[in-house]
Amino acid sequence: LMKPVIGITPSPSVDVLAHGSFLRYAMSAPYVAAVLAAGGVPVILPPQEGNARTLLKVCDGLLLSGGGDVEPGRYAAGYVHATTYGVSAERDAFELGLMEEAAATDTPVLGICRGIQVFNVALGGTLIQDVATEHEGATSIHHRQHEVGLATEEKGHTVRVVDGTPLKAVFLEDGLGVNSFHHQAIGELASGLVAAAYAPDGIIEAAFVPGQRFMLAVQWHPELMFERHPEQLRPFVALVEAAMARRLVGATG
Numbered sequence: 001l002m003k004p005v006i007g008i009t010p011s012p013s014v015d016v017l018a019h020g021s022f023l024r025y026a027m028s029a030p031y032v033a034a035v036l037a038a039g040g041v042p043v044i045l046p047p048q049e050g051n052a053r054t055l056l057k058v059c060d061g062l063l064l065s066g067g068g069d070v071e072p073g074r075y076a077a078g079y080v081h082a083t084t085y086g087v088s089a090e091r092d093a094f095e096l097g098l099m100e101e102a103a104a105t106d107t108p109v110l111g112i113c114r115g116i117q118v119f120n121v122a123l124g125g126t127l128i129q130d131v132a133t134e135h136e137g138a139t140s141i142h143h144r145q146h147e148v149g150l151a152t153e154e155k156g157h158t159v160r161v162v163d164g165t166p167l168k169a170v171f172l173e174d175g176l177g178v179n180s181f182h183h184q185a186i187g188e189l190a191s192g193l194v195a196a197a198y199a200p201d202g203i204i205e206a207a208f209v210p211g212q213r214f215m216l217a218v219q220w221h222p223e224l225m226f227e228r229h230p231e232q233l234r235p236f237v238a239l240v241e242a243a244m245a246r247r248l249v250g251a252t253g
């Protein structure tokens with residue numbers, strides 16, 4: 001049986017070299033390592049227009065990776081916060097198009113960090129553009145744990161996993177420790193999305209789309225934790241298992 005193919009969206013970045021500046025579609029290696037460890041076949045999907053249907057015929061599942069902020073106009077914010085950074089209209093359009101096609105084709109999707117924010121914007125929700133200055137109670141939790149000296153694989157805060165959600169089925173525990181490297185978060189939760197985990201300050205740290213085979217997103221970075229904290233491989237295993245189940249349905253249907 002062939003392993004399921006998992007498409008991962010990369011981040012645009014510019015490398016300045018001696019002979020010029022080059023736009024790259026860059027993939028952080030830990031995402032690839034996590035998909036491999038979970039038994040999937042990772043492929044990197046560069047942003048492109050009009051090919052979502054073809055890409056999701058090739059891929060059995062999708063991983064929306066972390067990265068820069070979603071363009072605030074995408075959720076009608078009416079302003080751009082001074083800290084909003086790394087906006088890529090090209091990436092926004094690509095990932096929002098993939099979300100629409102994934103919903104239409106029952107394709108499993110795991111969102112990570114920016115990915116949970118893309119989930120919410122895709123379904124009509126809004127974002128908190130800067131948690132530190134726009135979220136009440138934000139001072140009690142460090143969502144940018146590098147600013148207090150914590151390494152990428154360390155646990156920066158806990159999350160309360162909501163009973164009866166797919167995340168509870170994935171982690172089977174409360175008080176889960178997670179890392180945290182985000183300055184934005186879900187604001188108004190989209191009506192098509194259900195919160196699956198909360199930080200102690202009320203920030204939504206995980207969410208899922210009910211009625212879909214597997215559309216789950218987390219605000220933290222499990223790919224940076226799984227080697228030291230094996231439970232953090234579980235969301236990738238869940239994605240790969242759902243992708244395999246999706247392929248088997250496609251093969252017979």
Ligand SMILES: [Mn+2]
Pocket residue numbers: 142143157179180181182199203205219220
């Ligand atoms: Mn956090």
